[in-house]
Amino acid sequence: MVTKTRMTLEEFLALPETKPHLEFIDGEVYEKPTPNRAHAELCAELIALLRNYLVESNEGRVYTELRHMERDLNWVYLPDINVTLAGRLGPFTPGPEEVQPDFAIEVLSPDDRYGRIADRIDFYMRSGVQLLWLVDPEARSVTAYRRGEAPTFHRVPETIDAQPVLRDFELDLGALFAVLDA
Numbered sequence: 001m002v003t004k005t006r007m008t009l010e011e012f013l014a015l016p017e018t019k020p021h022l023e024f025i026d027g028e029v030y031e032k033p034t035p036n037r038a039h040a041e042l043c044a045e046l047i048a049l050l051r052n053y054l055v056e057s058n059e060g061r062v063y064t065e066l067r068h069m070e071r072d073l074n075w076v077y078l079p080d081i082n083v084t085l086a087g088r089l090g091p092f093t094p095g096p097e098e099v100q101p102d103f104a105i106e107v108l109s110p111d112d113r114y115g116r117i118a119d120r121i122d123f124y125m126r127s128g129v130q131l132l133w134l135v136d137p138e139a140r141s142v143t144a145y146r147r148g149e150a151p152t153f154h155r156v157p158e159t160i161d162a163q164p165v166l167r168d169f170e171l172d173l174g175a176l177f178a179v180l181d182a
Contacts, residue, residue: 009074013095021065024076025119032078033111038137041179042107043080046135049176050083053169060085060102060166069096070127077123081105083165100128103165107135121145131165140177 012024021032035043043064050062065078082101090099104124108117117134124132125147132145141155146164154160156177162169 009069009071009076012076013069021067021078023078024074025123026074030116033109035107035109038180039080039107039109041182042135042137042176045176045179046081046105046107046171049171050081050169053166054083057166057168058086061089063101067096068100069098070100070123071098073123073127075123075127077120079104080107083162085165102129103131103133103162104129105133105135108137131162133160133162137177137180140173140180142171142173 006027007024007029008027009024012022012029015022020034023030023032047062047064054060054062060083062081062083064081066082067076067078068082069076076096079101082105083103084097084099085102088099088102090097106117106120121132121134125145128147130147134143134145136142139155141153142160144152144154144160146152154173157172157174159170159172162171
């Protein structure tokens with residue numbers, strides 16, 4: 001949902017946190033789509049798998065709905081899941097993170113619209129995110145976007161990797177989407 005009033009980045013940052021979360025894109029406020037159970041199940045599974053891998057590898061940290069800001073592009077956004085490599089983590093500060101994640105994951109919600117998703121993909125690639133996974137619960141697929149490369153489409157029973165961000169992380173799509181059948 002778009003609010004009717006345009007505002008500056010500073011005005012948006014002064015707003016209190018709300019649920020559903022708000023994002024700021026080119027001067028307009030958007031309500032982040034409300035997730036359904038399939039979205040929540042997939043996010044929980046991905047976070048668990050990534051956290052387990054990152055505890056062992058010590059390559060970085062995984063977060064969910066951590067607010068990020070890209071001042072130059074006039075965006076404040078909350079990826080469903082994101083990974084920031086250890087060497088790029090700054091100290092904890094109030095407000096949105098200004099270090100962009102290295103790896104972002106967006107799980108599609110029923111209310112997501114194609115134009116909004118296309119804009120988000122473009123934004124992630126321009127903002128410096130090295131890897132974006134767009135997870136589609138209905139199609140049981142993952143589209144991987146890597147900076148400077150053509151997107152790749154993956155379906156069950158494939159296994160995909162998270163390179164160039166995570167050295168050895170692999171995701172079995174059959175096992176991931178099986179959580180929707182439990």
